[in-house]
Amino acid sequence: MFYMFAGIILIFSLLSVTTRRILRAAVYLLCVLLATAGLYFMLNYQFMAAVQLTLYAGGIVVLIIFSILLTSHITHRFKHPDLVKLIMGAGTAAVGAGLVISTLLSHSFQASTAPELPVNMTTIGTQLLSTEKNGYVLPFELISILLLAAMIAAIVIAKKEKNKNSEI
Amino acid sequence: MIQGIPIEHFLIVSTIMFFIGVCGFIIRRNLITMLMAIELILNSVNINFVVFNRYLYPDQLQGHFFSLFIVGIAAAEAAVAIALIINIYRKLRNIDVENVNEMKF
Numbered sequence: 489m490f491y492m493f494a495g496i497i498l499i500f501s502l503l504s505v506t507t508r509r510i511l512r513a514a515v516y517l518l519c520v521l522l523a524t525a526g527l528y529f530m531l532n533y534q535f536m537a538a539v540q541l542t543l544y545a546g547g548i549v550v551l552i553i554f555s556i557l558l559t560s561h562i563t564h565r566f567k568h569p570d571l572v573k574l575i576m577g578a579g580t581a582a583v584g585a586g587l588v589i590s591t592l593l594s595h596s597f598q599a600s601t602a603p604e605l606p607v608n609m610t611t612i613g614t615q616l617l618s619t620e621k622n623g624y625v626l627p628f629e630l631i632s633i634l635l636l637a638a639m640i641a642a643i644v645i646a647k648k649e650k651n652k653n654s655e656i
Numbered sequence: 657m658i659q660g661i662p663i664e665h666f667l668i669v670s671t672i673m674f675f676i677g678v679c680g681f682i683i684r685r686n687l688i689t690m691l692m693a694i695e696l697i698l699n700s701v702n703i704n705f706v707v708f709n710r711y712l713y714p715d716q717l718q719g720h721f722f723s724l725f726i727v728g729i730a731a732a733e734a735a736v737a738i739a740l741i742i743n744i745y746r747k748l749r750n751i752d753v754e755n756v757n758e759m760k761f
Contacts, residue, residue, distance in 0.1 A: 490661045494669045501673050501696055505680030510689060517692050520673075524699055527666075530659065531710045536720055540702075543727050548695060548734045555738045556688055559745045569683045577682035581675040588671045597663050602715035615717055624721050631728045638732035646739035648746075 490530060496523040508566045514553050521545045535612055666707040673700040687741050687751045691734065698730045 497520055504516035521544045528537035569577075605611065619625050677696035684690050702723040709719025741751055748755050 490659065490665070494665070497669060498672055498676075501676045504696070505676055505684065505689070505693060510686065513689055513692060517695060520696065521699065524703060527703060528706060531706060533706060533710070533720060536706060536723060539724060539727055543731055544695075544699070547731060551734055551738055552688060552692065555741055558742060559688070559751055560686075566686065569685070573683050577679040580682060581679035584678065585671055585675040588675075589668055592667050592671070593664060597712065599663070600712050600714055602713070604714045605717065607717065607720070611717070612720075616721070622716065622718075627721075627725055631725055635728065635732050638736050642735045642739040645736070646742050 490527070493523045493526045493530070496520070497527075508568075510556050510560055510564070510566070511553070514549060514556060517552070518545055518549045521549065533607055535607065535609065663707060663711045666703065666711075670700040670703040670707070673703070685752050685754065687737075687744070687753060687756075690753070691737050691741075695730065695734070698726060702726055 500516045500519040500523070504513050504520060507513050507516065521540065525537045525540040525545065528534075528540055615622055616624050616628055674697055677693045677700065680693035680696065681690055684693060705719040705723045705726070707719075709717065713719070744756060745751050748758070
C-alpha cells in the first residue's frame with residue numbers, strides 16, 4: 489500500500505514539473521496531494537488527512553485552476569526550457585537529494601516505545617486551544633490573524649481600479 | 657515500525673519530492689507553475705513532520721500541529737500569490753518571470 493502511494497507521489501510530481509501543458513500540471517499536482525492524504529491515512533492521522541483533502545486538494549488546487557483559466561489559453565504549450573537551465577536544475581536536485589539521502593541513511597533513528605496517543609478530535613481540540621504545556625493557542629491565534637491579513641491583501645491587490653480608464 | 661515499513665522509506669520519498677519541487681522551481685518560467693513547485697516543497701515538508709511525529713514521538717502531537725499550521729500558511733500564501741499573478745497579468749498580458757523585473761523600480 490505504501491509503495492503504491494510512494495510511486496504515485498514520485499511519478500506524478502515528476503510529471504507535474506515536466507509537462508508542457510499547464511492544466512495537466514495542475515491535475516498531476518492534485519494526484520500528488522491525494523496520494524499524500526493517503527499516506528496520512530496510513531499513518532493513522534485521520535484529521536490531518538481530512539485537512540489535506542479539504543484545504544489542499546479542495547481549496548488550493550481549485551484556486552490554481554481558476555487562475556490558470558483566467559490567465560492562459562488551454563491549448564497553449566510551453567516551450568522546452570533552456571538546456572543550461574535544465575541541466576542546472578536537475579544537477580542541483582540530484583546533488584541535494586544524494587546528500588540528504590546519504591545523510592539520513594547513515595543516521596540511525598531510534599523508534600520510541602512510548603504508548604501511542606489516541607488522536608481523536610477531543611485531543612486535537614483541547615491541545616489546540618489550551619494555554620498549558622503542549623498547548624497551541626498562541627500559534628492558533630497568530631494564524632487566524634495571518635489568514636485575515638492575507639484575505640484583505642488578496643482582495644486589495646486583485647481589485648480593479650475604478651477611476652482609471654484602463655484597457656481591460 | 658508501522659505496517660512493516662521503516663521510517664527511512666518515508667523520508668526518502670519526501671526528500672525526492674522536495675528536490676523535484678526545487679528542480680521545478682528552477683526550470684519553470686511561468687509564475688503559476690512555480691507556485692505549484694512551491695506547493696510540492698511545502699507538501700514534502702509536511703510529510704516529514706508527520707512521519708517524525710508518528711515514528712519517534714507517538715505520545716505527543718507536535719509534528720501534527722506543525723503540519724496543520726503549515727497547511728494554513730500555504731493556503732494564505734497561495735491566495736496572495738494568485739492575487740499578485742492576476743494583477744501582473746492585467747498589466748503585462750502574460751505571466752512569465754522575465755517580464756516581472758518592471759516591478760523593481
